[in-house]
Structure formats: C-alpha cells, structure tokens
Amino acid sequence: MTSATVFTHARIYARVNQPPTSGGIAVQDGKVIAVGDLDHCRAAAGADAATVALSGAAVFPGFHDAHIHTGALALQFDAPDVSEATSLTEALALLARWADAHPGDGWVVGGRWDANEWGEGETLHRELLDEIFGDRPVVLNTVDAHSVCASSRALEIAGITADTEAAPGSVIERDADGQLNGILRENASDSIRAIANRQLLADAADLLAGVQRHLHARGITAITDFDGEEVRQGFTALAAAGKLRLRVRKGIPMGELDRAIAEGRTSGDGDDWLITGPVKLFSDGALGSHTALMHEGYEGDRCNCGVEVISVPNLTETVERANSNGIAVATHAIGDRANTNVLDAYEATKDCTRANDLHNSIEHAQHLAPRDIERFYELQVTASMQPIHCTGDFPLSVNLLGERDTLHYPWCTLRKAGVRVAFGSDGPIEPVEPMYGIHAAVTRQRRDNEPAGGREPSERLPLDQALLAYTEAPASMDEREAVRGRIEPGAYADFVALNADPYDTHPADLWKLGVTETIVAGEPVYRTEGAA
Template sequence: MSGTVYENARIHTLDPARPYAEAMLVRGERIVAVGDLAECRDRAGGGARRVDLDGMAVLPGLIDSHIHAASYVRGLDQVDQRGTASLDEALARIARHATTLPPDAWLLGGGWDSNRWTRPVQPSRTDLDRVCPDRPAALPSIDGHTIWVNTAALARLGIDAATPDPPGGQIARDEHGEPTGILREAAADAAYAVVRSPHAGDLVAQLRAHLPRLLAAGLTGIHDLDGQDARAAYETLYARGELPLRVHKTIPATALDEAIDSGWATGDGDRWLSTGPVKIFTDGALGSHTCLMTEPYDGEPGYHGIAVTPAEEFERLVATAAGAGIAVAAHAIGDAANRMVLRAYARWRDSAGPGPAARLRHRIEHTQHLLPDDVPLLARCGVIASMQPTHCTSDIPLTSRMLAGRGLASYAWRSLLDAGAVVAFGSDAPVEDPDPFFGIHAAVTRQQPDGVPPGGVDPHERLDLDTALRCFTEAGAYASYEEHLKGRLRPGMLADFIALPTDPYRVEPAELRDLTVALTVVGGVVRWQR
C-alpha cells in the first residue's frame, strides 16, 4: 500500500517538533510522513499517487467544539430572521414564509434579535397573529434562550394564564396575567420539543444534504450539543457510511438517566462518532436577560437572571454523571453561573480522589463573563473553557450597554490561556455562522467585520494566529480525549487536513474572515473540494 503524497504545499503542522513542511504522505486514514518532498516520496515508494497542491497552505482539520449542527441544518429550510432591523421586517419575512407551507404545518425558524431592532421592543403573540393567525408558530431568538410563539401555538402547547412558571423558566405575561407569547428558558421546553421534532423535517436527510457546508468551511470534526434526535440521525448516517466528518456527541441533561442505564461513558465510540459529556444548563443568555449575574440587571432591581439549574441540583448531577464515567459540560454565561459551576467542580475534584473519575475533563460552555478571581480557579480545576469567539464581537453593542463598569473578565481567552487553562473554540451555530475563520478573525482582532472598535474590544485579550488555530484544532481534540489522534499533522495521526489558496500566516488580521477552503480531507479521503 503505497499511499498518496500531497506535495508542493506550505504545510503548517502545528507540531512544535516540525512546524513546517512541503509534503505529506498519507496511507489509509493515517499520516505516514511529513517533511520535504524527497523524504515523503522515498517513504512512499513506487506507485504512490501524487497530488500537486499548487502552493496552497495546508492546516490540520479544524474542529468546532460547540455547534448545534442539527439546529443549523434544520434552520436552512426555515424562516431566517437574522439581520432583521425591526419588528415589521421580521413579520414581513414570516408572512412570506407562511405562504410556502402546507395547511396546518407549524411555522418554524428564528434568529430574531430585538436588541438590534431600531425600536428594541419585545415581540408578542398578537404581533405574530397578524401575519400567522391560522397555524402555530414557534420562533427561537438568536441566542436560543427565548421562543416567540403565537396564540395558536400557545393553545397547542397547553399554555394559558393558569399555567405556572416552571422551575428555571419564565412565561412572560401582560398586566392581566395572560401569556404574551414570549417563553424563556425552561418555559420554552415544550416549544423546543416541536422545533426538534419531525415537524421540522427529516433530520437524517437534512444532515446528509447540509453537512458538506461544514466541510466547505474547513471543519473536519464537530462537538454537537443538540439532542438525542441528532444522535440517532448521526448513528443512521454512520451505519450507512454517509457520515462525512467526525462527531463528538454530547448528552442532554434530560437523557442522563438513559445514558447511565445504557452504560454510556464519555469517550465511548470510535474515531467517527463518540460520546461526549452531559450538557447541563445553569443559566440563560445576556440578550434574553436570563444569564445569572452577581449584580442585578440595570433597570431591573433585584433581578439577577435565571438559575436554570440551582447549585445544589447541579452538584448532585455532577456527582451522578461523574460516578458513571460521564464528564459534564455546563452552560454558563453570567459571572454568578460561572462561579457556581467552578465551585461545584472544585468540590467534586476534592472529593473524587484518584481514579478513573478524576481523569474526566469537565467543561464550561461559553465561559463568557467571569469574575477575575475565577480565571485562575478555572485553570487550577483543569476545566476546559469552551468558547465561541464570534460571540465576543457580535455582543459588543450588548456588553458595552449592559455590562460596562462591572469589572468582569469577559471573553477572556488570553487570560485563561495565560493561567494555564485549555481553551477550545467553536461557533455555537446557528447562533453564529459556523465558518471557523470568522471565529479566528474574532479571536485575533476582537473586532466586528467593519473593524470596530479600533484595536479591538479589551485588546489585551487578543490572540496571535497560531494560538487561535490551536484553539480550533488541538484544544478541540483534547476536549474529546483525542489529542493523540488529531489536532496536528505528524506521523501516526489521522489524515484530517484542509488546503487554502491563501496562507493565513501571510495575510493581515482583518483579512482572516475572508479566507476560503479549496480542499477538505477527513481520514485520508477528499470529502469536499471547491
């Protein structure tokens, strides 16, 4: 088996022992040699296939460590409200989409952000009823922590004035106690069950059709944080030999008992489909005013956000999951939520002692706003900070208005790395675009696409390109317990890599988000080519 020599390339291996090379020999799923052309041809022997990359730059395959791929592919067939500038524009898009649907079908979609509307009003069911009176509609906000529904949907969901707020959730109500059509956090669970059901289409077919979009962006692996329906769809694609990239699939908290009863453990599976940590929500999101903050929200005396999972229950879940060999990925955005999670992890670490459980790699998803004292604590606890750089730049108007003067370490990836923490980057798509080069640009510049603000927000937290790439490669591999298999290009590792016409190391930081991928190889097979 002579293999394939990829040659005439500028290969950035991210391997400190040999950072650069001009050729790479691949046999089967593995890299056999990385170095100069003569060396790789000699190792290949006669009959090797040769691929001329025409001077392109080669990088290890990028890993999105936090993506909702099922939600992303479903959304491509639904009404898209991202970028709407007003309630009227959002309603106009909804009205147009409603005309394309069969009778009685649910109208689904989302991505609206009332914080960015010219008149930032919270929408209501009566607004939605004006353009969609005869069918149920459920529309998640851009951050996914609020759902806007119409009157027909409230009726289908069985929510009325007598329905109490569930623990960890809130039904917005008018002055008469009637639901306004805004459901936050746990109050939206029933609506999300519809959003993730066959009402949203055939998920297997949607993933098969749209996962190539992720390959085209340079992703060779993802950590998917959607539900058990997504796991089943990935298993179907895998069984059919149709899974084109590697998936580390988390467990929703609602399925923890099922996972334990089934004997699942974090890291189970193989190189294509493996079991990840259990995801537990501890708070909401800043845009929805539901992330848990130490100080109350401005203009809302005594209101600190929503503790979706209270501290005592979270500690119980950590002990239960870890005792079964399942790591925990805690969603925490507000500083109070992050502090609660870190203290729970620290207490668990102190009580677990040596043994298999102590080797679990717990995570915090988002890690957006920290009290400065919690930065070194996160590193000491060995917690992985799973962060999404484009949240930082997308949220600049929001954080500057809502969090100014609080003295927080916000999107503090440089400080976390300097403290010794592992920082794994992702996109949180469909909240943000899944293109990892958008995230790399945000991590390096901390600027919006138009270059605002000059020098970046909190410029001391900017990363150099090499570090940003490592957060999208080797850190993601570490988070899935696969740092010995991927994240770098060196002999013995999986042949997951991408080729770009423009070398990221030879462009200005502002140009990073414009980079395109020409070739994506996963397991030694070309899975996508421009």
Template sequence: MPSPTILYNGRIYTLDPQQPFATAVAIQHGRVLAVGTDQDINHLHQPGGEKINLNGACVTPGLVDAHCHYQLYALSLRQVDLLEVPSLAEALHRIQHKAATLPAGEWLQGYGWKNQLWPEARLPHKSDLDAILPHHPAIFNDKSYHTAWANSRALQLAHITRDTPNPEGGEIGRDEHGEPTGILYENAIKLVRQHIPDYTHDQLVESMQQAQVNCWQAGLTGLHDFDGRSSFEALQTLHRNQQLGLRIYKNIPAALIDHAIALGLQTDFGDEWLRIGGIKIFADGALGGQTALMVEPYENAPHNLGIAVTDKEEMHAIASKASANGLSVTVHAIGDKAVHDILDVYEAVRGEEAARGDTRHLRHRIEHVQIYHPQD
C-alpha cells in the same frame, strides 16, 4: 493500494512544534502520510496519483467546533433563516414568504433573530406574527436559542394563558396586564415545542448530510455535539452507512443520565468518528435575553438576576453521579453567578474523586464562561 495524493507549493501549518511549517503534504487512506518540503514529498508520488499545486495557498489541520448543536443546525436548514436580519420588517417578510409554501395548519419554525440589531430594538410580539400568520402556529428561536417568539395560535395549542405559571427554570413573557406577549424564556419554550410534531429520522439524517457538507466548506472536520437522543440515533445511522464525515464527540443531556449509566456508557467510549463525551447541564441562560445568571442585577432591569435553569444543589447531584460512573460533566454557564456555582460544584466533585482514589482523567468543562466574577 491507492497512490498518495500530493499537495505541494503551499504553506502547510502543521501544529507540530518540531516542524511548524512545510510546503508539501502527502495523504493516503484519509490520513497524512508525510509533510515536508516539495522535494521531500515529491518522491512519494506514484503513477496514477494526484498532484495538486497549491500556488502558495495555506493548508491547516481541520477545525473542530467545540460547542455545536448539530441537530438544531441541520434542521434549521429546513426552516426560516433569521440570522442577521436587519429589521423586524425583514424578519416578518422572510416568515411570510416561507408560510406561503406550507399547507394551512402546518407549524412554521425558524431561528436566529436578534432584536438588538433592529432599529426598533424592542422585543417582537405575538401580534406581529398574528398579522401575517392567520393559519399557521409558529415559533422562532433567537440567535442564542434561549429565547423564543411565538404567535397566538402556538400559545393556544400549548394552553398558555395569563393564568399559566412559569415553569421551573423558565419564564413566560407578559405585558403590564399579565397577558403573554409571545416571548418565552428558557424552559418555557418547551411548553410550546412539546406540541410540535418531530421531524422523522430520515428527514434528520438527510438534513445532517447537507449540514456536514456546509461544515466541510467552512473547514470543519469535527465537532462536539450537545443535542439529544434523536441526534445520536441519526449520527449512528450515518456512521453505520459510512456516511459520517465529521468526527463527533457526543455529549448527553442531563435528563438522560440514568439511561446512560444503565447502559454502562462512559466518556470516550466509541471510535475515531463517534465517541461519548460528557453529561450536559444548563446552569443558566444567555445574555441576549437577560437570562444569564448574575451576581448583580441587569442595568436596565434592577430586579432581574437572570434564570437558574439548574440550581447549584441539583448540578452537584448530577455531576457527582456522572463522575462516579465514569462520565465527565460539561456545564453551560454564561453569567458570573452561574460560573461561580459550577466552580464550587467541580471543587466538590474533584474532592469526591480524590476520596475514591480516582485519577483525574475526567475532563469536566464549563461551556461559554462569558462573564466571571473577579473573585473567581
């Protein structure tokens, strides 16, 4: 049996109300064996066991990210990093630098831009990309992932023209003449993304391995994931190969609810490393792109109330079906109207559960809740 690893001379934050702080901890087989004073724990030391002097450093339980798109994050490590870029010029510089490493015709992708940080403050335009990317279709999500910026080649491949109608739950950005600007909101992003070749399973697994190292370095030991089937498949591969080093609560997109029910999957099925969570619904968008669904219009856009990505009636239908089949529901809702709608839905679903005699074991959630109405 491996000898315990002893951490001592530290500040151990235990989260145990009976013993909130300690100075030492013993770890064996990846689990906490004991916590206490240096004197308490040192007697557990065995020949060959490791002892680490923390020199007063703080130790906490691992952090759990309660809302993560793990596949998107992992794949972003292969793409153009536009997080915190201070200007449009810097964003274009990074994009051009990456394009120089790719064969002509290959898709260029990236993530993280936020035009509110730029001196120009304006939204970027397809022409900004066209000037530096004559040979690559390209699309770049903003920081929220609810708005995207594409060049003309990408729009052409997606057959997006001035005559293309807005998809349900999405919007194509247009200029005063009705021409697409290259900005896409919510479900309109899918019009382009459906034309991009998928990364291979092996590429995704490799990216997730790198991503989990980054998570460890940030103190994360678990996360709640909200990506789709390919993410779940890659996570299962890591789990099967005993390479999954994060505890994952795997939520399922609403589009896959019938598949989940047909397989008999229910919330909390799994083990300590990979468990089924709930059914994920998008009620609205995000504040940055002014697509969060609001009770009153945006201050600088008097006719814009945001976008209902999934309307109230459909959310109720999905939530009702999920609950009746042992699946909890988790809804992205940022604007006050979206939050109000899902509260109504949950009230109705709790009533259905009570009528069936169900216990309230399903923990339905609202993700984000950035703005809520005083009456709620």
C-alpha cells in the same frame, strides 16, 4: 490495507504553532503515515502510491468546532430569518413573505429575532404570529436561542395555558391583560422547541448530510455537537451507511442523562467517526435575553441579575452522578455568577472527576469574576468559548453590563493562567466559519473593523493560540490529540487547504480567508471550483 496516497504542497503546517514544512503528506487507510520531506513520504507510501497536488497557499490540520448545534443548523437552512430586521414592523413583513412562500400546516421554527435592536417596547406576540401563520404551530427563536415566541397553536400542543406556572429556571411571560404573549424563556423555551424538533428531525440523516457538506466547505472536519438525541440517531444512521465524514463528539442532553447511563454510554467511547461526549447542563441564560446570571444587576434594571436555571446543589448532584458513571459534564455559563456557581459544583466533585479521568468544561465562560480565573486552572476545567460572541455582542454587552469588576470574554487571561481554551461557533447562533472566530479572537473587532482598536485589546490572542483552540485543544478534551488536530504519523488524515496563509495575512483580513480543499480520512470531501 489499501494503497497509499501522497498529497504534496509547498507549505504544510503539521502543527499550527510550529514552522511549516515543504513536501508531502503520505496517507494510508485514512491515517497519516509520513509528513515532510517528499522523498521520505514517497518511500513510506510505496511505489504504487498515487500523488495528489493540494491547492491553496497553506495546508493546516482540519478545524474542530468545539460547540455547535447541527440539528438547529440543518433546520435553519430553510427557516424564516428576521435577524436583520431593525423594527417589529420589518420583522413581521419578513415573516409574512416567508409564510406566503412556504404554505403548509407543519411546524415552523427559525426566527433569530432580536428585540434589543428594535424600538423600545417592541416585541413579538403570539397573536401577531397567529395573524400571519393561522393555526400553524410556530416557534421563533431569539437570536441567542434562549427565548422563543410561540404561536397559539404551538402553546396548545405544548400544553401551556394562562394557568401554567413557570417551573424553576423557566419564564413564561404574560401581557398587560394577564394573557400569554407567547414568549418563553430558558427551560420553558427548551421544552416547546424540543417538541418541534422531535417532529422536524425525525429523519435527520439527510438533513445532517447537508450540514456535513456545509461544514466541509469551511474546513471543519470535527465537531462537538450539543443538540438532541434525534441528531445522535441521524449521525448514527449516516455512519451505518458509510456516509459520515465528520469526527463527531456527540453531547448528551440533560434530560437524557439517565438513559445514557442505563445504556452504558461513557465519554470518549465510540469509533473513528462518532464518540460520546459530555452531558450538557445549563447554569443560566443568555445576555440578549437578560437571563445571564450576574453577581450584580443589569444596567437600567438593577433588580434583575438573570436566571439561575439550576441551583448549585442540583448542579453538584448532577455532576457527581454523571462523572461517577464515566460521563463528562459541559455546563453552559455566561454570566459571572453562573460561572462561579459551576466552578463551585466542579470543586465539590473534583475527586470524582479526577478518579474517572474526565475533562469537565464550561461552555461560553463569557463574563468571569477575576477570582475565578485561577479556579479554572486548579480544577482543570476547559473554557469552551466562542470568540465571535465577543464581537457579535458588542455593544449590547457594554450597554447591559456597564462598568463592573468583571472580565469579559477573557480568553487571553485564561490562556496565560494555563487554562485549556477550546473554540467553537455556537452555530447557527453565529456563523460557523472558523476564520470568523479566529479573526475575532486575534483582533477583538467585528468584521466591519468596529470597535476601533478592538474591545479590551489586552485580551487579543496570538494567531497560533487561536489556531490551536480550533485544532488541538478540542481534541485534547477526550485525549484525541494524538489523532486529531495535527498532521503527524498516526493521526487521522484530516486537513484543509486555505487560499492564503493566515501567518501572512493582516489580522483585520483573517475573516476573508477561504477554503480551497478539505480532506477527511485521506479523501477529498470539498474542493472549491477552480482550485489549482
């Protein structure tokens, strides 16, 4: 047993929905042994305990990002980014400058391009990438990461030719001449991206160490990650080296489900640092790619209702197979019909799910048919949502979906129905800052305070509920609420000091709050310069 430490502060929120206490947090062997009255904490810690004064205005439990892609985030740090381009010409100029500054012959990933923001008919084409990058394999993601534009060399490596037929749940686009234009959507984009990632993330540990530092600076102490097996291996290597200082709930890609079952992995198994999460399935695509599966067609394109990436019978069979082997399921569903489909599959398998004491989730749950709200509660399905998508998608979602009997990003309605709602960022699709997400959940406004008054203000969430969705709610998905998401005896000593108290901050300014210190397992892992 190591000697204890008493962290002191005048405002400690042991639970985010309860009044703060003044005093201390006594920590030993990485866990909290006492909190509150300073004399009590010092008595619990013993005479040899060190005392550390925490900085900032308020101390909270560490944040848990319930939906993140750390492999993609690692690669994004040094990748071409054209997300700010307002035209194809501007995007190509940005790509050319990046190519000049990063010569080589290896894979290029990145992009974050958004043709919805460009002129009508403007989009990337493989020949444009070939002109810039030559024979280099290039895979540039759309901003929603559900489509890519691939160079000719990348298509060749992936074995995709003009004669390749799109598999179910895939879209392979062709130009007016019937030739590949390089744009691949949904399952087709996943397969080519996986080829690039296997090479780029072959030794992921060092890259993930950088991601860990990035997350600590934002007060994130726990994550649910949905990237591939390369990332799992990277986190495993970090843990073996004693360098993992994130609580990682590692999801399983759908293509690795059989392997996970054969290896005996079950959700919730693991140690203090790395546990097995759910298998990640996909029911539909994304709004920006016009592939989110809707009950009604898109505005201006009524024949397009999106893409059904997996049929309900296949989804049901996969859920049954996973749950019966002790693996929870997290299914991506953005469109209202996609959510209906997933709930249908979860309802058909509910006895198996409950028999194995598992928590299945729907990831995103952005657009819901009103009749499906109660089904979330009845089936005990977690709505794993990303508030920043609501504000980031505006006004695109309004333009594409128009007026229809659909609830959009209805986290307040779900909470009122008793549904567990957990929040994350979907980073790097959106910034990983938890305070950005909390601001979006509370105000329904973008950080420039548009739209005025907030979109669908009835869905604004009280601050304490937004904070719960970033702390205790994700922990409860694997019955870890006793050790994560709160500062109480027996819990991990993971907490964050903020430079202002959110409860004393105007809602419009919540996104501006910063982290002064992050503590994980009782050890400082981040401290802003000049913190006192």
